[in-house]
Structures are given as structure tokens and as C-alpha cells.
Amino acid sequence: MSQSNPLPLIARAPVIPVVVIERLEDAVPLARALVEGGLPLIEVTLRTPVALRAMSVIAAEVEGAIVGAGTVTDRSQIEAVVEAGATYIVTPGTTPALAQALAEAPVPVLPGCATASEAMALDALGFKVLKFFPAEPSGGAPFLKGLAGPLPALRFCPTGGIGPSNAPDYLALPNVVAVGGSWVVPGDAIKAGNFDKVRELSAAAAKLPRAAKFD
Numbered sequence: 001m002s003q004s005n006p007l008p009l010i011a012r013a014p015v016i017p018v019v020v021i022e023r024l025e026d027a028v029p030l031a032r033a034l035v036e037g038g039l040p041l042i043e044v045t046l047r048t049p050v051a052l053r054a055m056s057v058i059a060a061e062v063e064g065a066i067v068g069a070g071t072v073t074d075r076s077q078i079e080a081v082v083e084a085g086a087t088y089i090v091t092p093g094t095t096p097a098l099a100q101a102l103a104e105a106p107v108p109v110l111p112g113c114a115t116a117s118e119a120m121a122l123d124a125l126g127f128k129v130l131k132f133f134p135a136e137p138s139g140g141a142p143f144l145k146g147l148a149g150p151l152p153a154l155r156f157c158p159t160g161g162i163g164p165s166n167a168p169d170y171l172a173l174p175n176v177v178a179v180g181g182s183w184v185v186p187g188d189a190i191k192a193g194n195f196d197k198v199r200e201l202s203a204a205a206a207k208l209p210r211a212a213k214f215d
């Protein structure tokens, strides 16, 4: 079992945009807007038929973009996303079989969890940086604050229900390394080709301070 450490990647930005790409032609301008806004870590969700191709074109054409794959739920997807250019993998939750496969993935992984027991099971497999999903309905920032005492080795990237108003509460916790969210990539703005809006929202998100230390 050999896992790559995701922290050097996550150190690059306090917010990981969670992107749903419906039209392939949106991928490059969207990714450019995110990178220009200061959010180079782009999680492309495997929720649409063009997701893999979107990862490939972003990886090939957008300088500075660090493409990841989101919504990975099955071991069979790991090879496909890495081949498409994903340099990290994010999962919404983690079955035992998926966890075993992720432990051998050739790229850094943020496996999803929503409870102390799930976090402990992942910790036992060697995963130290976890996605906390869905963050708000699962207990939000107070939950992660509560885990810091009993599980001090773990770091989290909460996602789900996070926006500009509550992101600072999460990022103020030393065990939160970044937050994920779709608020910087609103579906209506993408549909309208309004990538300036994405750039503007990203620039604000990129400035959010975080308490976590990376050295």
C-alpha cells in the first residue's frame, strides 16, 4: 500500500471548486477563469457524460490547472480518471472495497467520510486527509472541531452546503485544510457563458484565510 500525500496539492488554494460540466466546450474557459481567479485545484465531478473528456482538455490546454476527479464511487473509475489526466481523486463516501483500491491509487486521494467511525476506518488504512461530506447536514464546523480532540492526526476538506458565509468558520479550524464547493461555479453563469462571474467569485474565495499549517 502506498499513498501519495495530498497536502502539497491542497496547500495551493483554500477552496476546491466542485465543477459539474454539462457541455464540453465550457471546460476550458471555465478552468481558465478558475485558475485566473486563483483557484487552480479543479474537481471535475463524474456526474456528466463529458466529465472524462472535460478533464482531458483541461489538463491539456489550461496552464496552471490542477485537475482532480470527483464523485469517484467505484474502483473501476480510478484508472479511467487518471488516464484522463486527473492528478487527484475525491470520493463522496468510501466503501471498504473502494478504500482498498484508493490505497493503491497512483495519485493523491481525498476519501469521503461523514462520521467518526468512517474517519477512523480511513485513518487505520493510512488516509490522513479526508473529505467530510455532506458537511453541513453532517454536523458542519462544530463536528470537525469536535473530532480534533480524539482524532488529532486527521485533516479534512469539508464539502456540501458551504458558501461564502460559512466557509470562514470551517477554514478557521486548524484541522480543515481547504473547503470544497460549487458556489464559485454557479450553473446559471456557466450556462450563460459568464466566466467573468466565475473569475470574480474565485478571486474572492482564493483570498479566504485559513488556519491550517502545511509545513
Ligand SMILES: O=C(O)C(=O)C[C@H](O)[C@H](O)COP(=O)(O)O
Pocket: 018, 045, 046, 047, 070, 071, 072, 090, 091, 092, 133, 159, 160, 161, 162, 180, 181, 182, 183
Ligand atoms: O459529486 C460529488 O462527489 C460531490 O462530492 C458532491 C459535491 O461535493 C457537492 O455537490 C458540492 O456541494 P455544494 O457546494 O453544496 O454544491
